Amino acid sequence: MKESVLLKQENLHLLSDKIVVPTYDRSKGKAGIIHIGVGGFHRSHEAYYTDALMNETGVLDWGICGVGLREADRKMRDILSDQDFLYALIVKHPDGKVETRVIGSIIDFMLSVEDPIAVIDRMAHEDTKIVSLTITEGGYNFNPATGEFNFDNPDVQHDLANPGNPTLVFGFLTASLKKRRAAGLPPFTVQSCDNVQHNGDMTKKMLLAFAGKQDPELAEWIKANVSFPNAMVDRITPCTTPTDIELLRSDFGVRGAWPVTCEPFCQWVIEDNFSNGRPEWETVGAQFVPDVTPYEKMKIRLLNAGHSVLGLLGSIHGHETIDGAVSDPLFAEYLRAFMDLEATPVLDAVEGIDLEAYKDSLIYRFGNPNIKDSLARICLESSAKLPKFLISTIHENLAAGGSIDYATLVIAAWCLYSDKGLSRHGVEFDIVDAMKDELHQAAMGTEDDVLSFLRLEPIFGDLANNERFSALYSEMVEALYEDPDIARLMEKILAGN
Ligand code: CS2
Numbered sequence: 001m002k003e004s005v006l007l008k009q010e011n012l013h014l015l016s017d018k019i020v021v022p023t024y025d026r027s028k029g030k031a032g033i034i035h036i037g038v039g040g041f042h043r044s045h046e047a048y049y050t051d052a053l054m055n056e057t058g059v060l061d062w063g064i065c066g067v068g069l070r071e072a073d074r075k076m077r078d079i080l081s082d083q084d085f086l087y088a089l090i091v092k093h094p095d096g097k098v099e100t101r102v103i104g105s106i107i108d109f110m111l112s113v114e115d116p117i118a119v120i121d122r123m124a125h126e127d128t129k130i131v132s133l134t135i136t137e138g139g140y141n142f143n144p145a146t147g148e149f150n151f152d153n154p155d156v157q158h159d160l161a162n163p164g165n166p167t168l169v170f171g172f173l174t175a176s177l178k179k180r181r182a183a184g185l186p187p188f189t190v191q192s193c194d195n196v197q198h199n200g201d202m203t204k205k206m207l208l209a210f211a212g213k214q215d216p217e218l219a220e221w222i223k224a225n226v227s228f229p230n231a232m233v234d235r236i237t238p239c240t241t242p243t244d245i246e247l248l249r250s251d252f253g254v255r256g257a258w259p260v261t262c263e264p265f266c267q268w269v270i271e272d273n274f275s276n277g278r279p280e281w282e283t284v285g286a287q288f289v290p291d292v293t294p295y296e297k298m299k300i301r302l303l304n305a306g307h308s309v310l311g312l313l314g315s316i317h318g319h320e321t322i323d324g325a326v327s328d329p330l331f332a333e334y335l336r337a338f339m340d341l342e343a344t345p346v347l348d349a350v351e352g353i354d355l356e357a358y359k360d361s362l363i364y365r366f367g368n369p370n371i372k373d374s375l376a377r378i379c380l381e382s383s384a385k386l387p388k389f390l391i392s393t394i395h396e397n398l399a400a401g402g403s404i405d406y407a408t409l410v411i412a413a414w415c416l417y418s419d420k421g422l423s424r425h426g427v428e429f430d431i432v433d434a435m436k437d438e439l440h441q442a443a444m445g446t447e448d449d450v451l452s453f454l455r456l457e458p459i460f461g462d463l464a465n466n467e468r469f470s471a472l473y474s475e476m477v478e479a480l481y482e483d484p485d486i487a488r489l490m491e492k493i494l495a496g497n
Contacts (some may be wrong), residue, residue, distance in 0.1 A: 129276040330490055
């Protein structure tokens with residue numbers, strides 16, 4: 001077998017010419033962007049767009065310095081730093097075609113747990129024009145039912161008491177913006193890349209709540225001077241598996257310890273609102289629009305909610321991946337009916353977008369047999385996702401007198417999932433959720449009080465008191481607890497009960 005090449009800057013010229021590699025001079029790159037939360041998604045999306053831009057135009061001011069705020073980020077930092085911050089992006093097409101490119105836009109990486117001051121200083125450096133975030137839905141630290149900043153979080157308490165030694169993103173943003181202001185530097189733009197509706201507005205609201213407690217005058221300055229563009233981000237990026245690492249070696253001759261795989265589709269719709277300049281990402285396919293609202297709502301309520309529908313129902317049924325679930329005709333029909341009958345009626349029209357075609361494209365993307373997107377990944381942190389992805393649709397349909405059956409079954413399945421933690425065949429789930437214990441406790445009460453799970457107010461708000469919803473939910477939960485054969489209930493809903 002041909003020898004494989006270690007992924008390093010000095011070895012790039014040895015790589016097969018079927019691999020796209022950075023053509024720009026990385027050693028001259030400046031970190032115009034600090035990115036907090038370098039996981040799979042950042043590496044398949046923002047870092048990919050930025051690399052494509054650097055390759056296309058040769059601009060060097062928009063390199064990315066990754067920042068990890070958690071001890072768990074050490075592995076990524078160590079691996080990337082051993083590879084001169086290079087990694088392979090493996091794009092898997094539905095027809096089996098695989099394209100690989102080496103991404104070079106990340107040029108540095110810092111761990112705040114090692115040196116928080118150095119991170120604050122880097123963010124406060126004049127080269128930094130944008131601080132972008134992929135901190136997951138849960139990282140915004142809001143109470144999902146009220147939408148307000150959660151001051152009860154012990155890490156928030158710590159950060160308020162220790163402004164020079166923060167742990168959470170809001171502490172770092174506040175400390176570095178304070179430094180910039182004192183130095184007379186313009187603020188950076190804070191750019192969220194998470195699946196949160198109005199992600200920029202949400203970041204602003206949370207940061208102002210935190211900074212306002214710490215330094216009200218600074219909060220006023222932030223409010224007046226920092227921009228927080230809203231954006232819709234999209235690219236399905238499953239978790240990297242050992243098979244991906246092996247594929248990179250066997251089919252492309254590259255030894256890279258943590259490649260990223262993703263689908264070919266990629267979308268980024270951004271409001272053009274940057275306080276300190278921005279890369280021309282439109283050159284490489286991003287769209288800049290005056291108002292991103294209709295795009296983000298459409299994506300969250302169809303794509304992300306669709307994932308959750310398949311994720312929870314599919315897990316109970318015993319499916320393991322999104323493509324596995326969507327190739328089951330019952331699940332495909334159920335998903336489409338959920339989209340058509342419950343999600344679409346409460347969406348706003350999106351100029352230039354044919355919603356029917358958008359939904360068709362989602363089902364096509366979900367069916368990509370080479371993207372083995374695990375249902376376990378989809379069900380991660382459901383407590384932060386479902387209020388935005390699915391429960392908002394239920395609330396809006398309740399207000400409008402629309403259908404709620406399809407989504408309600410997902411909530412009932414979530415209760416069973418959190419309570420028993422088992423598929424209908426008895427396979428145990430590995431549940432990862434910041435609210436895992438609360439979810440389990442509440443779900444466990446179901447046999448004594450059928451609405452116990454719904455009483456988790458931060459997630460469900462007052463849904464337990466809604467007669468229409470609670471009656472339907474009770475019926476479904478009782479049926480599921482009696483017999484976890486979820487397919488039977490899905491068929492019943494599809495048949496119009
Ligand atoms: C998924 C998303 O986490 C989830 O539940 O729905 O990660 C989804 O794959 C991305 O938003 C696609 O852009």
